[in-house]
Amino acid sequence: MTNLARYVPFLLLGAVLMAIVPLWVSGVWGQSNPDNPQEGSVGLSGVVPGEPPSQAPAINSPVDGQTFNQTPIEVSGTCRSGLIVEIYTNDVFAGSTVCRDNNTFTIDTGLFFGENVLRARVQDALGQEGPESDPVTVTYDPPVSESGQQIDQQLLIQSDVSFRGAPPGQPITFPVRLSGGQGPYAVSINWGDGDSSVISRTDTGNFDISHTYEQPGVYRIVIRATDDNDQTAFLQVTAAANGDIEAGIQDEDAPDTRTEQVYVLWPLYILAAMVPFAFWLGMRHGKRRQQ
Helix, strand or coil: CHHHHHHHHHHHHHHHHHHHHHHHHHHHHHHHCCCCCCCCCCCCCCCCCCCCCCCCCEEEECCCCCEECCCCEEEEEECCCCCEEEEEECCEEEEEEECCCCCEEEEEECCCCEEEEEEEEEECCCCCECCCCCCEEEEECCCECCCCCECCCCCEEECCCCEEEECCCCEEEEEEEEECCCCCEEEEEECCCCCEEEEEECCCEEEEEEEECCCCEEEEEEEEEECCCCCEEEEEEEEEECCCCCCCCHHHHHHHHHHHHHHHHHHHHHHHHHHHHHHHHHHHHHHHHHC
């Protein structure tokens, strides 16, 4: 037992080194070899949903009772900045935009012949919908053709999709439906980035429009259809060329990591604190033997 006491300091020092060296090596190795998605694997990212929008938008213009004989008309109002604003006419989607920084929106939209009940709805980027605005009722008088005949078949351009996004360099596609009017048809598209397209069609039906944005941003797409009788129909949709979305759960993982580090380091602290005491004990024992 007396001889063993002489080696206690060295045993404790060795225990500390044996505990520290593996941790140091693993830390250096982890920094030089981070966990990245490898070829053939998929890296996932996402956003933790928050509360859906709670504030309803408001339509300031037009006002109840107005009558129009031309389209498109401008629908404007107030909203919460950053939300997607959609206009519905008689419960049919009629256009979208993104609420400006000053909490206002403006959308050019077409109308149905006769009475139109306009409502504005909002949603966030995750598709969570908020309350809708109070309705505004307006009237659209059917136009008269050059021959003086009333136009019976109204030309309509519609879509079931108000907003789509993709990273820059990847195509964004909207399904579109053309109906009514008299063929042939010309569909012109202003993509909002300086580019435009023209599509010729001999008949009505469903088709896709697609565009690739090179720069990130939010873009207003204006679609205008014209038929052989010079009828026009309008639709405005919104596209976003967005970058990567950072995961919103990183902060939730951080406390567990810190706790694990505390549990690993506490034994090292205890061993390190015992080393000076062990050396003192060994020196004291050595002096006693010399006496």
